[in-house]
Amino acid sequence: MAFTTHLEAAIDGTKLAHDRLQTTHEGRPLWVRYDLEAIGREVSRSDLIHRPSTMWRYRELLPVEDDANVVSLGEGMTPLLRADRLGAELGLRNLFIKDESQLPTGSFKSRGLAMAVSRAKELGATRLAIPTAGNAGGALAAYAARAGMEAWIFMPADTPEVNQAEAAYYGARAFLVDGLITDCGAIVREGTPHMGWWDVSTLKEPYRIEGKKTMGLELAEQFAWDLPDVILYPTGGGTGLIGMWKAFAELAALGWLDSDNRPRMVSCQAAGCAPIATAFEAGDRFAEPFPNAHTAASGLRVPAAVGDFMILDAVRESGGVAMAADEHRLLWWAQRASALEGISICPEAGACLGVLEEMVAQGAVDPEERVVIFNTGAAQKYLEVIRSQLPQLTTPVDWQALAAE
Numbered sequence: 001m002a003f004t005t006h007l008e009a010a011i012d013g014t015k016l017a018h019d020r021l022q023t024t025h026e027g028r029p030l031w032v033r034y035d036l037e038a039i040g041r042e043v044s045r046s047d048l049i050h051r052p053s054t055m056w057r058y059r060e061l062l063p064v065e066d067d068a069n070v071v072s073l074g075e076g077m078t079p080l081l082r083a084d085r086l087g088a089e090l091g092l093r094n095l096f097i098k099d100e101s102q103l104p105t106g107s108f109k110s111r112g113l114a115m116a117v118s119r120a121k122e123l124g125a126t127r128l129a130i131p132t133a134g135n136a137g138g139a140l141a142a143y144a145a146r147a148g149m150e151a152w153i154f155m156p157a158d159t160p161e162v163n164q165a166e167a168a169y170y171g172a173r174a175f176l177v178d179g180l181i182t183d184c185g186a187i188v189r190e191g192t193p194h195m196g197w198w199d200v201s202t203l204k205e206p207y208r209i210e211g212k213k214t215m216g217l218e219l220a221e222q223f224a225w226d227l228p229d230v231i232l233y234p235t236g237g238g239t240g241l242i243g244m245w246k247a248f249a250e251l252a253a254l255g256w257l258d259s260d261n262r263p264r265m266v267s268c269q270a271a272g273c274a275p276i277a278t279a280f281e282a283g284d285r286f287a288e289p290f291p292n293a294h295t296a297a298s299g300l301r302v303p304a305a306v307g308d309f310m311i312l313d314a315v316r317e318s319g320g321v322a323m324a325a326d327e328h329r330l331l332w333w334a335q336r337a338s339a340l341e342g343i344s345i346c347p348e349a350g351a352c353l354g355v356l357e358e359m360v361a362q363g364a365v366d367p368e369e370r371v372v373i374f375n376t377g378a379a380q381k382y383l384e385v386i387r388s389q390l391p392q393l394t395t396p397v398d399w400q401a402l403a404a405e
């Protein structure tokens with residue numbers, strides 16, 4: 001029961017069949033296209049109210065044909081939390097955090113990989129491979145285990161320790177590579193013809209976008225079909241930003257949005273790896289590979305993104321911007337926001353806060369506007385990073401002295 005009509009090459013509109021495994025076209029990503037008119041006849045937005053609160057509640061707008069192929073760990077819908085104390089510190093009265101840290105495996109990678117693994121299962125793949133900066137590997141390992149498939153995971157040697165451990169813990173074959181995620185990608189490309197892998201890299205297959213698209217669908221529903229004014233998204237490969245922009249277009253075509261208001265999409269990066277922000281600044285549609293990529297926000301350590309033009313197109317169409325946050329500032333904000341709100345804020349979301357601070361200072365955001373920050377992962381997955389931010393814990397030998405402090 002899917003309404004998929006075909007796949008469409010993002011670079012030139014070429015149509016491709018959706019009933020078999022497809023990768024890229026001219027080395028560039030594919031869109032999944034649906035018969036939106038038929039979807040509009042089948043379901044209305046008020047039907048959603050009675051459905052389970054997982055991302056699969058948007059069933060008709062998703063590409064899995066047979067429910068029996070859905071591989072799920074109960075992902076979505078994540079809370080949209082007001083952040084009044086953090087907002088006050090930034091000079092904003094309507095700041096929200098979409099808290100993706102509560103998803104299976106502690107990051108929003110579970111949305112994309114739940115979808116990619118479900119479709120891979122449906123189309124007959126059994127051996128999945130991925131290059132990863134960290135969280136995608138953990139998510140693939142978990143969903144492959146859930147589906148009874150093999151997962152082969154390649155990550156840079158300096159990937160956070162929790163990511164290294166979780167992949168193996170979920171039974172995947174995990175490897176450390178002396179290099180960046182792009183070097184890991186090269187290994188998967190070279191190995192695929194020999195190993196019979198299905199490569200579920202970011203945007204190298206069409207379905208992870210569809211999983212991440214559900215963030216935009218949830219936001220629309222949580223804001224009662226009147227979208228917020230600004231969305232800040234921490235951008236590595238850009239799947240979520242691209243997916244949300246697609247979600248808003250599909251919802252508009254269905255007539256489900258109450259206002260024409262589309263959010264300004266803000267692509268947030270870290271200064272140590274900012275290819276998209278650099279291309280935006282230069283007015284380019286394609287990004288140059290970023291030299292010497294480094295940042296503690298490991299999910300943002302993507303020096304070259306195959307969907308660069310899709311990110312930049314969405315940002316520009318929306319009237320948004322792409323900006324980078326200073327490394328010290330992003331780490332400081334992640335900890336500060338966690339302490340102010342009790343939410344487990346990852347370094348990547350810290351980059352959004354650093355960019356937001358800058359935008360407020362420039363007058364690019366009005367204090368009354370509804371602003372959403374995506375907290376894409378849980379801080380506890382970055383143990384060595386957050387430890388380095390904090391003082392050593394001590395033993396309370398003398399509570400009377402402490403009471404007098």
Ligand SMILES: *Cc1c(COP(=O)(O)O)cnc(C)c1O
Pocket residue numbers: 107108109135136202234235236237238239240241299300346348349376377378
């Ligand atoms: C992967 C990741 C990102 C970047 O997501 P893209 O969709 O690749 O841009 C941001 N934050 C976290 C925590 C991640 O794991």
